[in-house]
Amino acid sequence: MIRFVAVLVSWLVCLSCFGQVTDTTQKEHPVADSLRRGRHHATDSVRGRNRLMNNNIFQFFRNAISRGGGVDTNIKPIIAGHVDSAELASALNTKSESPFISYEGKIIRHIFIRTYGFEQTFADTSKRLQYFGTKLLNQAHRKTRDWVVRNSLFIKERTPLNAFKVADNERLIRSLNFIQDARILVNYLPDDQDSVDLVVVVKDLFSIGGELSSLGIAPTSVRGNISESNFLGMGQKVQGGVIVEQARHPSFGYQLLYSKINMYRFVNVSASYTQINSNLKSGTPDEEAWFLRLERPLYAPYAHLAGGINLGTFESINRYQQPDSLFFKYRYWTHDIWLGWNLGNNRFLSNTSVRDRKFLSFRYFKNHFTEVPYQIAHQFNFRFNDREAVLSQFTFFRQDFYKTNYIYGFGTTEDVPSGYNVALTTGYYRQFGQTDLKRFYSGVDANSYVVTKRGGFIQYFFRSGGYLNQGRLQDASGLIGASYYSPLFLFRRLKVRQYINFSYTRQFNRIGIDALTLNNPFGLRYFSGDSVIGSQRVTLHSETSFFINYKLFGFKFAPFAFGDVSLLTPEHRSFFDRSSLYHGLGAGVRARNENLVFNTIEFRMAWFPRKTEQNQSFKIFLDTGIQFRYRSVYVKAPDVIFLNTDGLNSIY
Secondary structure (H helix, E strand, O other), X not given: OHHHHHHHHHHHHHHHHOOEEEEOOOOOOHHHHHHHOOOOOOHHHHHHHHHOOOOOHHHHHHHHHHHOOOOOOOOHHHHOOOOOOOOOHHHOOEEOOHHXXXXXXXXXXXXXXXXXXXXXXXXXXXXXXXXXXXXXXXXXXOOOOHHHHHHOOOOOOOOEOOHHHHHHHHHHHHOOOOEEEEEEEEEEOOOOOOEEEEEEEEEEOEOEEEEEEOEOOOOOEEEEEEEEOOHHHOOEEEEEEEEEEOOOOOOEEEEEEEEEEEEEOOEEEEEEEEEEEEOOOOOOEEEEEEEEEEEEOOOOOOOOEEEEEEEEEEEEOOOOOOOOOOOOOOXXXXXXXXXXXXXXXXXXXXXOOOOOEEEEEEEEEEEEEEEOOOXXXXXXXXXXXXXXXXXXXXXXXXXXXXXXXXXXXXOOOEEEEEEEEEEEEEEEXXXXXXXXXXXXXXXXXXXXXXXXXXXOEEEEEEEEEEEEEOOEEEEEEEEEEEEEEOOOEEEOOEEEEEEEEEEEEEEEOOOOOOOEEOOOOOOOOOOOOOOOEEOEEEEEEEEEEEEEEEEEOOEEEEEEEEEEEEEEEOOOOOHHHHOEEEEEEEEEEEEEOOOEOOOEEEEEEXXXXXXXXXXXXXXXXXXXXXOOOOOOOOOOOOOOOOOOOOOOOOOO
């Protein structure tokens, strides 16, 4: 069955990629049609707008910018209409609010929605991708409905235009996982110089996707899923996942998931049942789980509220028939709720020069184990102990954004932050182990984002936290480092970007939290196993990516080479005398079709000269589930500092 699904998905991918552009010119541009159908439009105004547009939707964008003081040279190659918008987008590096500054304060008269299917290009909407199977795929794909886009708007008609607010809304729409790109275009009205119309232009991804995960040279298991990320064009996702593995009993397991963005007032909902969840001990897919999640993110820096609810039950099942001494049998449930308020958000809307924000949030959660692995007994273990906490967090941040590309994507617009984000957390934490451990917690998570004049991106990060128990500091930790993306270097038909990351991590008086390991973003990438532990860790990552200006069946390619070095000090040992050096070298290639919802495909080879019990020296992997995207959020739920995971941060 899994092979049939994999073949079917692969066939659909090839059909959707193997195409050529065919001219299907219409008499009028579709965006012009949308404007022409607008209510209460004067005839002269309509004619004026029609004169502004040709087959390229960015032509309208260019004209809007030119009235504000000149055409952005970064847009010129796209305006030509002869190439894909991603083809020459390497020069794009501009502030998100720049196109809207000159219209600040003008009244938004009407907002029009224009959605394009996956088969159309932003460069020339009169041309469509034509290939064998177009009709079949168009039957399977439902273009995003206008009301789905409109429900994602927090800019309103008959209100003054705020450049930052429009830019934030454009970015929010672009972040939806079934949208390839989005622009908000300003239409100048010659007959009403105090008003403007806005056109929200959205281009879909082909939303039927799937993945096959982590296939080795001689795989004994196949794991994958097939999903529809925009079911019926209504912003809802349905997904079915399966695993077939020889060593598993039964060999077949499955997962079902449903999610809906913006169910009501920017509240997202997801529900799932799975037999293949990763367990708490080793990450093996043998955990059975139910969960329901409701989330309202801080979708804009001036939104009033954010929060979430997470309910679930989880149980490990011995699917791999491990001996009782090795299998960690557990069962637990979780209740988790948090809520936060934006302080002084109205002040921002009345004064756009105020970009610094303050956010206050509270969280209560409880993880209760009805069955604990006997191997844990009454020991303190952060993963398998009952935990209950009441936490508060004060976050102050200032995040502006730049539109760029070729950070993670292969030419589509990407949004990277500039500014800072500092979260101070404190509260009461209760952990059950040898005794009822009640402790006061405090921590800080600080990040600074810098965009250089040449187009490089830097993130500085610092995390520290600890527990106070009877006047003693316990489970204290600190993490400091920086990551750097170089400017995009252009060599004819080749684009090159360098990535470097450095971090230093330290633990003190560890009692109830996990020790430092290597199999995480702050250790060695692609390293497996957690048997190598320590209390100090120094890591340096380096990776060079080459973006090739070439397509094969619609896929773009990015070869890469990497080298990682990590120095780990065992617990209770001296850093200079007992630290062990681990390193890895490797190369590979990533491939992606930006018109599809499929994740990035990655083939990689890695060599680790120092072999361990759980990690082979040489590895070859093919992974079709790489979610390569720059992640950035304004605020997140209050939590303690973790040193072996990256969470929702932006560190690669």
